[in-house]
Amino acid sequence: MSILIDEKTKLIVQGITGREGSYHTEQMLKYGTKVVGGVTPGKGGQEVCGVPVFNSVREAMAATNADATVIFVPARFMKDSVLEAIDAGMKMVFTIAEHVPVHDMMFCYHLAKARGVKLFGPNSFGVISPGKTKAGFMAGYFFSPGSVGVMSRSATNCYETVKMLTDNGIGQSTCVGVGGDMIPGTTFVELLPDFEADPDTKAVVIIGEIGGSEEELAAAYIKDHFSKPVVALIAGKNAPKGRSMGHAGAIVSADGTGSAANKEKALRDAGVYIADSTQHIVDILLELKKEGKL
Amino acid sequence: MKLLEYKAKELFDKYGVPTMNGCVIDSAEDMDGEIAKAGLTYPVVVKAQVQIGGRGKAGGIRFADTPQEARQHCQDLLFSELRGYKVNQLLIVEKSANNKTELYLSIMLDRLTKCPIIIFSANGGMEIEQTAKEDPDKIIKVTVDPFVGVKDYTAAYLLSKAGMDQAYKKQLYDMLRKLYAIFMDYSCMLVEINPLVINAEDRLIALDGKIDIDDSALFRLPDIQEFANKLQPDNPLIREASRFNFLYIPVDEDGTIAVTSNGSGMLMSCIDLISKEGMKVSAALDLGGGATADRIKEAIRILFSTPGCKAVLINIFGGITRCDEVAGGVKLALEADEHKDKIVIIRMEGTNKDVGLSIISSIKGVDIVSVPGLRECVKALVDRRDRL
Numbered sequence: 165m166s167i168l169i170d171e172k173t174k175l176i177v178q179g180i181t182g183r184e185g186s187y188h189t190e191q192m193l194k195y196g197t198k199v200v201g202g203v204t205p206g207k208g209g210q211e212v213c214g215v216p217v218f219n220s221v222r223e224a225m226a227a228t229n230a231d232a233t234v235i236f237v238p239a240r241f242m243k244d245s246v247l248e249a250i251d252a253g254m255k256m257v258f259t260i261a262e263h264v265p266v267h268d269m270m271f272c273y274h275l276a277k278a279r280g281v282k283l284f285g286p287n288s289f290g291v292i293s294p295g296k297t298k299a300g301f302m303a304g305y306f307f308s309p310g311s312v313g314v315m316s317r318s319a320t321n322c323y324e325t326v327k328m329l330t331d332n333g334i335g336q337s338t339c340v341g342v343g344g345d346m347i348p349g350t351t352f353v354e355l356l357p358d359f360e361a362d363p364d365t366k367a368v369v370i371i372g373e374i375g376g377s378e379e380e381l382a383a384a385y386i387k388d389h390f391s392k393p394v395v396a397l398i399a400g401k402n403a404p405k406g407r408s409m410g411h412a413g414a415i416v417s418a419d420g421t422g423s424a425a426n427k428e429k430a431l432r433d434a435g436v437y438i439a440d441s442t443q444h445i446v447d448i449l450l451e452l453k454k455e456g457k458l
Numbered sequence: 459m460k461l462l463e464y465k466a467k468e469l470f471d472k473y474g475v476p477t478m479n480g481c482v483i484d485s486a487e488d489m490d491g492e493i494a495k496a497g498l499t500y501p502v503v504v505k506a507q508v509q510i511g512g513r514g515k516a517g518g519i520r521f522a523d524t525p526q527e528a529r530q531h532c533q534d535l536l537f538s539e540l541r542g543y544k545v546n547q548l549l550i551v552e553k554s555a556n557n558k559t560e561l562y563l564s565i566m567l568d569r570l571t572k573c574p575i576i577i578f579s580a581n582g583g584m585e586i587e588q589t590a591k592e593d594p595d596k597i598i599k600v601t602v603d604p605f606v607g608v609k610d611y612t613a614a615y616l617l618s619k620a621g622m623d624q625a626y627k628k629q630l631y632d633m634l635r636k637l638y639a640i641f642m643d644y645s646c647m648l649v650e651i652n653p654l655v656i657n658a659e660d661r662l663i664a665l666d667g668k669i670d671i672d673d674s675a676l677f678r679l680p681d682i683q684e685f686a687n688k689l690q691p692d693n694p695l696i697r698e699a700s701r702f703n704f705l706y707i708p709v710d711e712d713g714t715i716a717v718t719s720n721g722s723g724m725l726m727s728c729i730d731l732i733s734k735e736g737m738k739v740s741a742a743l744d745l746g747g748g749a750t751a752d753r754i755k756e757a758i759r760i761l762f763s764t765p766g767c768k769a770v771l772i773n774i775f776g777g778i779t780r781c782d783e784v785a786g787g788v789k790l791a792l793e794a795d796e797h798k799d800k801i802v803i804i805r806m807e808g809t810n811k812d813v814g815l816s817i818i819s820s821i822k823g824v825d826i827v828s829v830p831g832l833r834e835c836v837k838a839l840v841d842r843r844d845r846l
Contacts, residue, residue, distance in 0.1 A: 239674065240677055240678070262746075263674040264674060265645050265672055265674045265675035265678075266567060266645070266647065266672045266674065266675075267567075267642065267645040267672065267675065268675075270567065270572055270573070270604055274572065274573075274603075274604055274605060278605075303809075316723075317723065318721060318722070318723020318724070318726075319721055319723065320719060320720065320721030320722075320723045320724035320727075320775050321721075321723040321724060321726075321727055322723075323775045324724065324727070324775055324832065327775075327807065328831075344722065344723065346567070347569070347572050371723070373723060373726060374726075376569050376570075377569065377570055399723055399726040399727050399730060400726040400729075400730070401733070402709075402729045402730050402732075402733035402739070403709075403726055403729060404707065404708065404709045404710070407707055407708075409707060409722045409725065409726055409742070410705050410707070410721075410722025410725065410744040411722045411723065412674070413569075414722065414726065440730070440734070441727065441730070441731055441832070441833070442727060442832065443831070443832065443833050
C-alpha cells in the first residue's frame with residue numbers, strides 16, 4: 165500500500181501546456197500516473213500527450229472527476245491556481261514552484277485548512293508512491309516499491325537517500341516532498357498518522373533541516389502516537405548563521421529556534437534514530453532490516 | 459530585503475503612521491538646504507542609514523541642538539563605516555523631546571501559526587531584547603487571523619495586557635491598522651517600531667522603523683525593487699553569481715573548500731560532512747535545476763575566485779540537470795590556465811551520466827577526481843587534507 169496517492173488516483177495538471185507542465189505530464193504518464201486532464205486558460209479543447217486540456221479547473225473536475233491536482237505554474241501565479249483548485253472542490257493539491265511569496269502561501273494555507281484540503285509544497289518535488297504513481301517532477305527510475313515511508317524538506321537529500329535505499333534493496337511505500345519553504349502546506353506531523361495507518365509502511369524516514377519547528381512537532385507526536393521506527397536526518401548543522409541556505413525556510417532565528425541541536429534532541433528524546441548523513445540513514449535502515457523490522 | 463530606516467519612514471508617511479518630520483541627505487553640503495526645505499526645527503537627530511542592530515550603541519545616532527553640531531555629525535558619519543557597513547545616507551529628523559514613555563510594537567510572520575503575529579510591550583527602547591529574556595510577561599503577543607485582520611478589540615487587549623490606559627485605544631488601533639496594511643500590501647516578514655513613543659502631548663509617534671520584505675514578492679513591488687537594485691550586496695561574488703541566477707552563500711572566511719550542487723538541501727549536507735571532518739567550507743553555490751554548460755563554467759569560475767579557495771567540490775544529483783552539461787561546463791572552466799593548482803572533486807548522478815564521465819576523464823593537467831557518492835567526495839578531500 166501507500167499513502168495519499170496510488171494507481172487509482174486521477175490527477176489533473178494545472179499549467180499543462182507550459183514547458184514544465186507538458187514535459188512532466190509525459191513523464192508522469194510514462195510512470196503510470198492516471199493524468200486525466202489538464203488546465204490552461206485559453207487552451208481548452210487542445211490535447212497534451214493525449215490528455216484533454218480545459219480552460220478551468222471547474223470544467224476539468226466536471227469532465228474527469230479527478231482526485232488531485234499538480235500545479236506547474238510559475239511562482240507568481242501559484243496563489244490563483246491554488247485558489248481556483250480549492251474553489252472547484254479539489255481535495256488534494258500539489259504545488260511545485262520555488263520562490264512563491266510567503267504571504268501568498270499564508271493565504272492558501274489557511275484556506276486549505278478551512279476547507280479540509282490537503283495542500284503540499286511549495287518548493288517541493290511532489291509525491292511518489294513507487295511502482296504505482298507519481299505527482300510531481302522527481303525522476304522515477306531510482307525509486308522502488310517497498311516498506312519505507314519518506315518525508316523530506318529537500319529534494320536533493322531525498323533523491324540521494326532513496327537511490328541508496330533502492331541500491332541496497334530497500335523499497336519505499338510513499339515519498340513526500342513537504343517542501344523547503346517557510347510555510348509548508350502539509351508537514352511531517354500531519355503525515356505521520358497516514359504512515360501509522362498504512363499496514364505496508366514499516367518504517368519512516370524524516371529528512372529535515374534547520375529552521376522552523378516541524379521536526380519538533382513531529383517528535384512530540386511520535387513520542388505518544390507513533391509505533392513504527394523513525395530515522396531522521398537534520399541538514400544544515402554547519403550552515404552559516406542567519407543566512408538563508410537557498411531554501412527560504414532553512415534559517416535559524418536569532419533566539420536559536422530552528423537549530424539542528426534542538427531538533428535532534430527533540431527527536432532523540434522521542435526514540436527516533438538520528439542519522440548524520442544520507443548514507444547513515446541507509447545504514448540504520450539496513451540494520452533494522454537485519455533485525456527483521458522492515 | 460531589509461529596508462533602510464528612511465525607506466521604512468517613507469512607507470510610514472505614505473500610510474499615515476505618525477513619524478517625526480525629517481529629510482535624507484547623501485552629501486554634507488546639502489544639509490542646510492534639505493533641512494530648510496523640509497522645514498525642520500532644532501534640536502534634530504542625525505541617524506546613519508545602515509542595516510545593523512544596536513545602531514545607537516555603535517554611535518550611529520547623534521543629537522544636535524544647533525546647525526554647527528549637526529554639520530559636524532554629518533561630516534563625521536557620512537561615508538564612515540559602522541561595524542563594517544558604509545554609511546551612504548543620513549536621515550535627519552526633529553527630536554521628540556520629553557517623551558512620556560517608550561513602547562515596542564511589531565508585526566511579523568509567525569512560522570508556527572502561519573499567521574501574522576503582533577508583538578507589543580510597554581517597555582520598549584534599547585533594552586527590549588533584555589526585557590524579552592528577563593521579563594517575558596512584559597512582551598504581549600497576539601496572532602492575527604489573516605481572514606479577519608486587526609480589529610479595535612486587538613488594541614484593547616494589548617493595552618489591557620500591558621497594563622496601559624484604554625484611553626490610548628483609538629490611537630493604537632489606528633497605528634495597528636496602518637502597520638497591518640503595510641505588512642499585507644508589501645508582503646512583509648516584519649514591520650517594527652522601536653521605540654514607539656508617547657510624547658508630551660500624549661500622541662503615539664514612530665521614532666524608528668524596520669521593515670523586512672519577502673524577496674520572493676519583489677516582482678510586484680516596483681518601488682522596493684528599485685530601492686533593492688541600488689543597494690550593494692555585502693559580497694561582490696553574491697552579485698556576480700546572481701547575474702547568472704545562482705545563489706552564492708559565503709560560509710567561513712577561513713574556509714578553503716568551495717562547494718556547489720543543484721539543490722540547497724544537498725549543499726547543506728556537503729557542508730555538514732566536510733565540517734565533521736574538521737575541514738572548512740569557504741562558500742556554497744546553488745546551481746538550481748537545469749544549468750547548462752555555459753552557466754556551469756561561470757559557476758566554477760565564481761567559486762575559484764572565492765578568497766582562499768583551494769578546492770571545489772561539485773555534487774550533482776541530476777533530474778532536470780544533465781551530467782553532460784555539467785561536465786562540459788567544468789571542462790570549459792578548467793581549460794583556463796590559471797586554475798592548474800586547484801583541486802576539483804566531482805560527483806555526478808542522473809541523466810546522461812556516462813557522457814558526463816567520459817568528458818571529465820578527457821580533462822588534462824588538473825587534479826580532478828570523479829567519485830561515485832557523497833561519502834567518497836568527502837574522503838577524496840580528506841586524502842588531500844595537506845593541500846587544503
